[in-house]
Amino acid sequence: MGTFKIEGGHKLKGSITPQGAKNEALQILCAVLLTPEKVVISNIPDIVDVNKLINLLENFGVKIQKNGQGSYTFQADDVNLEYLESERFKVDGSGLRGSIMIVGPLLARFGKGYIPKPGGDKIGRRRLDTHFEGFMKLGAKFRFNKEDHFYGVEAKTLKGAYMLLDEASVTGTANIVMAAVLAEGKTTIYNAACEPYLQQLCKMLNRMGAKITGVGSNMLHIEGVKELGGTSHRMLPDMIEIGSWIGLAAMTKSELTIKGVSWDDLGVIPSVFRKLGITVERQGDDIHIPEHKDGYNVQSFIDGSILTISDAPWPGFTPDLLSIILVVATQANGSLLIHQKMFESRLFFVDKLIDMGAKIILCDPHRATVIGHDFKSDLQATTMTSPDIRAGVSLLIAALSAKGTSTIHNIEQIDRGYERIDERLQAIGAKIIRVD
Numbered sequence: 435m436g437t438f439k440i441e442g443g444h445k446l447k448g449s450i451t452p453q454g455a456k457n458e459a460l461q462i463l464c465a466v467l468l469t470p471e472k473v474v475i476s477n478i479p480d481i482v483d484v485n486k487l488i489n490l491l492e493n494f495g496v497k498i499q500k501n502g503q504g505s506y507t508f509q510a511d512d513v514n515l516e517y518l519e520s521e522r523f524k525v526d527g528s529g530l531r532g533s534i535m536i537v538g539p540l541l542a543r544f545g546k547g548y549i550p551k552p553g554g555d556k557i558g559r560r561r562l563d564t565h566f567e568g569f570m571k572l573g574a575k576f577r578f579n580k581e582d583h584f585y586g587v588e589a590k591t592l593k594g595a596y597m598l599l600d601e602a603s604v605t606g607t608a609n610i611v612m613a614a615v616l617a618e619g620k621t622t623i624y625n626a627a628c629e630p631y632l633q634q635l636c637k638m639l640n641r642m643g644a645k646i647t648g649v650g651s652n653m654l655h656i657e658g659v660k661e662l663g664g665t666s667h668r669m670l671p672d673m674i675e676i677g678s679w680i681g682l683a684a685m686t687k688s689e690l691t692i693k694g695v696s697w698d699d700l701g702v703i704p705s706v707f708r709k710l711g712i713t714v715e716r717q718g719d720d721i722h723i724p725e726h727k728d729g730y731n732v733q734s735f736i737d738g739s740i741l742t743i744s745d746a747p748w749p750g751f752t753p754d755l756l757s758i759i760l761v762v763a764t765q766a767n768g769s770l771l772i773h774q775k776m777f778e779s780r781l782f783f784v785d786k787l788i789d790m791g792a793k794i795i796l797c798d799p800h801r802a803t804v805i806g807h808d809f810k811s812d813l814q815a816t817t818m819t820s821p822d823i824r825a826g827v828s829l830l831i832a833a834l835s836a837k838g839t840s841t842i843h844n845i846e847q848i849d850r851g852y853e854r855i856d857e858r859l860q861a862i863g864a865k866i867i868r869v870d
């Protein structure tokens with residue numbers, strides 16, 4: 435179990451460049467299975483989850499060539515389907531959440547796709563019904579082995595269909611889209627997830643020869659094609675990382691520039707931080723956060739009632755940034771309610787913040803009220819364990835702002851999604867060291 439030691443209370447300064455998006459990378463990498471031709475992908479983040487998926491592709495026999503930092507060429511012209519039935523696949527496939535998205539491409543191109551219960555954050559129930567109901571609508575037969583939690587779909591041919599998804603699942607929509615592009619005839623997916631990473635996937639598939647319209651909306655129309663060809667694709671900057679750095683800057687009263695954020699793909703993220711009273715300045719395609727010498731004042735609603743920040747499917751606020759909002763709120767001037775609607779166990783980490791002196795009431799598993807200190811009292815350093823990727827970074831931000839030296843264990847959770855976070859934070863002045 436890896437550990438970070440963090441000496442808090444130091445201001446940071448400088449600029450930081452966001453890594454390529456983790457959750458986009460997981461979709462895009464699975465899409466290379468759809469064609470025997472070469473696919474060149476750049477701005478791939480060097481993080482544990484992505485590397486696990488690249489390793490999985492390698493075990494399928496996909497030819498992989500590293501072109502340089504973050505850039506690879508993939509060619510799935512000789513896919514080894516025996517791996518799907520191996521014991522090794524059961525272990526490799528369950529190592530991350532994103533592996534679920536190999537099922538759609540494999541089903542579409544080879545007539546079968548299997549997956550053990552995928553991994554990822556333990557943040558509550560994470561069902562896969564939307565994925566498999568979608569495949570069944572396209573004509574696939576579904577099998578589920580309850581004993582070893584092994585899922586499978588098979589079909590000689592897939593046939594386009596109309597479907598209304600029971601929820602706008604991100605990985606579910608990506609999976610169904612990747613199956614439907616090679617199905618016979620037309621597919622309509624209503625209540626589709628439409629976040630920028632999905633738009634990126636659809637645009638890439640269209641460059642490969644797919645016929646998808648409605649990209650960016652919650653209704654996708656797909657006209658199946660017989661085959662797809664190669665392409666090249668560049669990943670967007672990671673919006674969850676960008677949000678994490680906004681929160682970090684405000685909470686440590688630091689002046690930071692976040693470079694090349696692809697502003698137009700950030701949706702409501704900047705305005706949600708502004709509701710906390712944080713100044714988020716646009717400078718070209720960079721974000722500049724000035725030093726918040728006098729803290730930040732939480733806004734209330736127009737009628738004077740207490741601000742609520744909650745998550746919702748895109749273009750709503752992403753659930754992955756609520757833990758960051760929560761930690762930043764602990765030093766705000768004012769109170770707010772955090773309502774995590776999607777996940778059931780994502781707020782339990784507030785116990786650690788309460789230990790550090792934060793004023794938080796966990797109302798129930800989905801809601802927490804935060805009463806900000808307005809920097810009138812510091813959080814106190816402590817020893818903690820990172821429960822999930824975003825809670826881990828929130829605790830890291832808390833530790834960087836706190837008085838004294840904190841210890842965070844289980845930093846593998848953070849490494850799952852943040853590239854060389856210790857080195858990049860050191861470069862802007864953070865006192866953080868990795869202890870193995």
Ligand SMILES: CC(=O)N[C@H]1[C@@H](OP(=O)(O)OP(=O)(O)OC[C@H]2O[C@@H](n3ccc(=O)[nH]c3=O)[C@H](O)[C@@H]2O)O[C@H](CO)[C@@H](O)[C@@H]1O
Nearest residue numbers: 457460531532559560601602603604605606747753754776
């Ligand atoms: C690898 C990857 O890309 N992971 C992301 C992906 O996970 P993932 O694709 O697994 O998440 P889903 O979009 O399927 O759903 C997330 C949760 O929200 C609930 N839900 C979803 C849609 C909806 O309309 N109503 C609703 O309540 C689901 O029941 C589930 O509990 O999307 C999540 C939601 O943005 C993010 O937190 C994850 O970081």
Ligand SMILES: C=C(OP(=O)(O)O)C(=O)O
Nearest residue numbers: 531532554555754823824
């Ligand atoms: C929940 C997350 O990741 P995953 O879906 O991979 O567990 C996340 O990125 O915040």
